[in-house]
Amino acid sequence: MKLLDILWYAFKGLRDRKTRSVLTILGIAIGITAVITLVSNTSGFDNFLTEVLSRIGSNNLWIIPTEGGVKFTDTDVVMLSRLPGVRATAPFYFQRVLLKAGSIEKYVNFLATDPRVIKLILPDLNLKEGEPLQPSDVALVALGHKVANPPEDPNKQIRLYSSVSILIQQSSILKTRSFMVGAIYDEFGSTPYLDVDNSILASVEAARSLLGSKHYPAIVIVAESPEAVEPLIEMLRDMYGDRIEIISPLTIVRNVRAIISNFSIFMFVVASVSLVVAGIGIMNTMMMSVMERTREIGILRAIGFSQRDVATIFLAEAALIGVIGGLLGILLGASASLTLGDVFGRMFQVGETSTRMGQVIQISYTPVISLNLIIESFLFAIFVGVFSGLYPAMKASRMDPVQALRAE
Amino acid sequence: MEIPAIKFDNVWKIYRMGAVEVPALKGLSIEIRRGEHVAVMGPSGSGKSTFLHLAGALDKPTKGRILIEGRDPNKLSDGELSMLRNKYIGFVFQTFNLIPRLTALQNVMLPLILRGVDGVERVKRAKEALERVGLGHRINHRPTEMSGGEQQRVAMARAIVTDPKIILADEPTGNLDSASAAEIVNLLTTLNRDLGITLVVVTHNPEAAAPARRIVRIRDGVVYEGN
Ligand SMILES: Nc1ncnc2c1ncn2[C@@H]1O[C@H](COP(=O)(O)OP(=O)(O)OP(=O)(O)O)[C@@H](O)[C@H]1O
Ligand SMILES: [Mg+2]
Numbered sequence: 188m189k190l191l192d193i194l195w196y197a198f199k200g201l202r203d204r205k206t207r208s209v210l211t212i213l214g215i216a217i218g219i220t221a222v223i224t225l226v227s228n229t230s231g232f233d234n235f236l237t238e239v240l241s242r243i244g245s246n247n248l249w250i251i252p253t254e255g256g257v258k259f260t261d262t263d264v265v266m267l268s269r270l271p272g273v274r275a276t277a278p279f280y281f282q283r284v285l286l287k288a289g290s291i292e293k294y295v296n297f298l299a300t301d302p303r304v305i306k307l308i309l310p311d312l313n314l315k316e317g318e319p320l321q322p323s324d325v326a327l328v329a330l331g332h333k334v335a336n337p338p339e340d341p342n343k344q345i346r347l348y349s350s351v352s353i354l355i356q357q358s359s360i361l362k363t364r365s366f367m368v369g370a371i372y373d374e375f376g377s378t379p380y381l382d383v384d385n386s387i388l389a390s391v392e393a394a395r396s397l398l399g400s401k402h403y404p405a406i407v408i409v410a411e412s413p414e415a416v417e418p419l420i421e422m423l424r425d426m427y428g429d430r431i432e433i434i435s436p437l438t439i440v441r442n443v444r445a446i447i448s449n450f451s452i453f454m455f456v457v458a459s460v461s462l463v464v465a466g467i468g469i470m471n472t473m474m475m476s477v478m479e480r481t482r483e484i485g486i487l488r489a490i491g492f493s494q495r496d497v498a499t500i501f502l503a504e505a506a507l508i509g510v511i512g513g514l515l516g517i518l519l520g521a522s523a524s525l526t527l528g529d530v531f532g533r534m535f536q537v538g539e540t541s542t543r544m545g546q547v548i549q550i551s552y553t554p555v556i557s558l559n560l561i562i563e564s565f566l567f568a569i570f571v572g573v574f575s576g577l578y579p580a581m582k583a584s585r586m587d588p589v590q591a592l593r594a595e
Numbered sequence: 596m597e598i599p600a601i602k603f604d605n606v607w608k609i610y611r612m613g614a615v616e617v618p619a620l621k622g623l624s625i626e627i628r629r630g631e632h633v634a635v636m637g638p639s640g641s642g643k644s645t646f647l648h649l650a651g652a653l654d655k656p657t658k659g660r661i662l663i664e665g666r667d668p669n670k671l672s673d674g675e676l677s678m679l680r681n682k683y684i685g686f687v688f689q690t691f692n693l694i695p696r697l698t699a700l701q702n703v704m705l706p707l708i709l710r711g712v713d714g715v716e717r718v719k720r721a722k723e724a725l726e727r728v729g730l731g732h733r734i735n736h737r738p739t740e741m742s743g744g745e746q747q748r749v750a751m752a753r754a755i756v757t758d759p760k761i762i763l764a765d766e767p768t769g770n771l772d773s774a775s776a777a778e779i780v781n782l783l784t785t786l787n788r789d790l791g792i793t794l795v796v797v798t799h800n801p802e803a804a805a806p807a808r809r810i811v812r813i814r815d816g817v818v819y820e821g822n
Contacts, residue, residue: 188708188709188711189708189711192708192711196708199696199697200696202696203696482692483694485692486692486693486694487705488653488677488680489651489653489680489686489692490680490681490686490705490706490709490753491677491678491680491681491682491684491706491709491710491757492677492709493673493674493676493677493678494673494674494677495673495674496677496709587654588653588654589648589653589654592648592653592688592692
């Protein structure tokens with residue numbers, strides 16, 4: 188029998204019992220949908236996390252005093268810089284401020300640290316205009332790309348060397364200071380932690396003169412390697428105990444990854460169960476079909492079908508359920524993935540990540556539906572079909588043709 | 596010496612129902628020559644259908660030797676037996692035994708599809724077979740849309756589409772009114788006469804047996820008349 192004829196006959200068989208076939212096909216389609224949604228979303232999310240780490244630098248960590256905790260001074264900065272595995276340390280300011288420049292007035296992030304450390308924290312951040320900030324630049328600031336070029340209004344650009352005012356609210360007093368724009372950065376792209384494009388960058392000196400405090404709101408520590416981060420965190424805990432909060436992209440990403448991997452194990456179980464159920468459904472449908480078609484089996488044998496031919500026909504039917512269910516599952520899975528990508532993104536955003544730095548990790552990732560994933564789940568659907576069809580096909584082929592012909 | 600179409604030599608067929616043994620054939624011997632037209636008659640339960648199934652290589656004997664066109668089913672694998680059926684045998688049954696979801700043409704093509712005959716060729720041959728049984732105009736009807744007589748003619752077209760050497764018919768007129776029955780008997784007789792196909796018809800109906808040149812009577816699993 189030719190392959191096309193086998194498929195033709197199998198298709199006729201399926202169409203003959205439409206409702207049952209459709210339900211069985213749906214069973215497998217749902218299983219495949221689950222698999223595709225799961226795999227594409229976890230791999231998309233994982234890519235996102237890797238991206239986060241590479242942008243924000245897995246070597247960096249920030250420490251912030253807890254309420255009524257320590258007060259950071261230069262002593263802390265120097266002491267921390269001598270810890271093993273530390274490449275650099277610097278005071279770190281992070282605050283929302285009101286920016287005024289001519290008629291422009293808007294809230295932006297004010298980000299201040301040792302300019303030499305900026306290159307270490309954000310290696311991909313490049314200057315577009317002006318000169319790099321110097322540690323001694325008290326009256327200069329550098330603008331993020333979107334601060335200088337507001338995407339919503341091209342007329343509200345802020346030029347290099349123009350003057351800007353920064354206003355801060357300090358216990359019912361409104362403080363204002365003027366700075367000159369000494370540099371404008373290239374677009375950095377969205378990062379979950381430091382939204383550089385919407386920030387004003389300044390030196391520690393500038394921040395001090397603006398805010399007037401002797402203590403640093405945070406310290407940034409750049410480790411020598413990602414491997415050095417965990418031991419460092421332990422040392423920091425030994426030194427400061429609960430009086431500081433430690434923010435480390437590496438550990439956060441690790442935690443999120445752990446959550447995701449737990450979640451995907453759960454999803455994997457759900458997907459496997461649904462495929463097992465689908466397989467049982469196929470087996471059941473095929474068994475019923477073999478019983479109902481006993482007479483037909485007898486006829487086929489009389490015409491000259493061998494045991495193998497009969498087995499092939501029933502296997503083909505089961506495989507066809509897998510093929511159609513697989514294709515349907517791929518379509519459903521692809522659309523479900525894209526929708527769920529959004530939903531999951533929002534779900535985890537609420538869950539994990541409001542940090543003291545006032546920032547929220549914006550989770551936005553694209554599920555990855557690779558060709559491999561499509562091919563593998565398609566083959567898997569066929570495998571489930573064929574595997575579930577093996578026993579019924581064997582039953583059909585072993586039937587005694589004479590008995591089958593006598594059957595009602 | 597000419598090879599007989601069918602030869603049974605002291606053939607036993609014993610069915611086993613649990614511990615009970617039911618002998619359906621008890622040492623049946625018969626020789627049917629090529630091109631013969633034989634009617635097989637006998638009371639219900641005498642073993643006629645069993646004989647026909649064995650003669651058509653659908654089953655193997657418990658004891659004794661069978662030769663179908665010179666081939667011994669006992670020495671053949673399932674695949675070889677199936678090929679033998681497809682090539683040499685055409686079955687016609689009392690209940691027509693068409694596949695309900697297929698059209699007349701598709702039913703008739705099925706033995707050719709199994710053989711891997713390609714599309715154009717098998718349609719052509721199936722149409723010829725349907726025309727030979729006088730159904731050239733109803734090829735796209737399903738069995739449920741046809742009368743009993745028409746269904747039986749489709750079954751006959753399916754039996755002859757492979758140019759078989761032997762046609763085995765088990766009560767082919769049993770489910771038909773007398774007019775349709777007469778047509779079917781005529782058709783079978785013509786196939787035997789014009790194409791030289793060996794024809795064995797199991798029947799209770801004396802009119803169906805009448806055109807046969809030899810009547811074999813089976814009783815209690817053996818031939819008691821007509822050898
Ligand atoms: N699978 C089986 N198991 C047990 N006994 C069987 C089986 N098949 C047939 N028999 C018995 O074998 C005997 C011969 O049966 P067979 O069908 O050949 O008779 P028959 O001559 O064709 O009868 P009828 O004219 O009613 O069709 C009967 O007694 C029947 O009950
Ligand atoms: Mg019978």
